[in-house]
Amino acid sequence: MTAPPSLFARGSARIGGAAVFGALDLHVEAGRWTCLLGASGVGKSTLLRWLAGTADAVTFEGEAGADDGRPLQGRVALMAQTDLLMPWLSILENVLLGQRLRGLAADRAQARDILSRVGLAGFEARKPGALSGGQRQRVALARTLMEDRPVVLLDEPFSALDVATRARMQDLAARALHGRTVLHVTHDPAEAARLGCRIMILSRDRLDEVAAPASPPPRPPDGEDVLAATGRLTRLLLEAA
Numbered sequence: 001m002t003a004p005p006s007l008f009a010r011g012s013a014r015i016g017g018a019a020v021f022g023a024l025d026l027h028v029e030a031g032r033w034t035c036l037l038g039a040s041g042v043g044k045s046t047l048l049r050w051l052a053g054t055a056d057a058v059t060f061e062g063e064a065g066a067d068d069g070r071p072l073q074g075r076v077a078l079m080a081q082t083d084l085l086m087p088w089l090s091i092l093e094n095v096l097l098g099q100r101l102r103g104l105a106a107d108r109a110q111a112r113d114i115l116s117r118v119g120l121a122g123f124e125a126r127k128p129g130a131l132s133g134g135q136r137q138r139v140a141l142a143r144t145l146m147e148d149r150p151v152v153l154l155d156e157p158f159s160a161l162d163v164a165t166r167a168r169m170q171d172l173a174a175r176a177l178h179g180r181t182v183l184h185v186t187h188d189p190a191e192a193a194r195l196g197c198r199i200m201i202l203s204r205d206r207l208d209e210v211a212a213p214a215s216p217p218p219r220p221p222d223g224e225d226v227l228a229a230t231g232r233l234t235r236l237l238l239e240a241a
Ligand SMILES: Nc1ncnc2c1ncn2[C@@H]1O[C@H](COP(=O)(O)OP(=O)(O)OP(=O)(O)O)[C@@H](O)[C@H]1O
Pocket: 015, 016, 020, 038, 039, 040, 041, 042, 043, 044, 045, 046, 047, 057, 081
């Protein structure tokens, strides 16, 4: 894996003439996990899509990319809010899709291993339509991990999971993506408190950084610092609403 770069996004976004966000100035540290919270509709997914280069319908004024000056294309994996699984492919083939599209040899053993780590051993031959929402989300996570990119953008990656599975997947992702540049959109203050080295809140006219717990992620969900940060974030989100 090449060295993970830091990221920046400076500017504003409009969709069909309506402002999404204005005068944003975001810096994402290299090799660390940054969580981004904020009210529904404030533009978090739009921001991820700007960085990933996949926001067709959006007009951006400004610049977004990597601070090392090289294009992000080919170095970034985006796990979108919808799972984007191909319904006609098996789960295993969905996880291998990125390698196939790039003309690489499909590493079936690695795909099976990742599927087993997300708790889906035995599901490889099924089609996405035969899975629950939470299972589909874990396939999308497996596909994202399989991409093995230095920059990873996660859009509410654990939102469909039950509490225990969510905690396990948070631990798995934190370990698998350790040392990469991660920007993770979430609505869950407890999740940000467990995982974020840095935590930010996006609102209509500003981006605020909130102190993250000092202990290394993934932090225990009942750690004192995690509980205090969860409370602090919840209060700030209530005040921002
Ligand atoms: N294709 C589109 N056409 C028109 N408006 C859009 C389109 N996509 C997004 N928007 C609008 O852009 C704004 C930002 O959307 P975005 O999905 O980035 O928000 P978000 O903060 O990620 O929200 P959520 O937390 O609900 O996922 C919203 O007001 C949304 O209605």
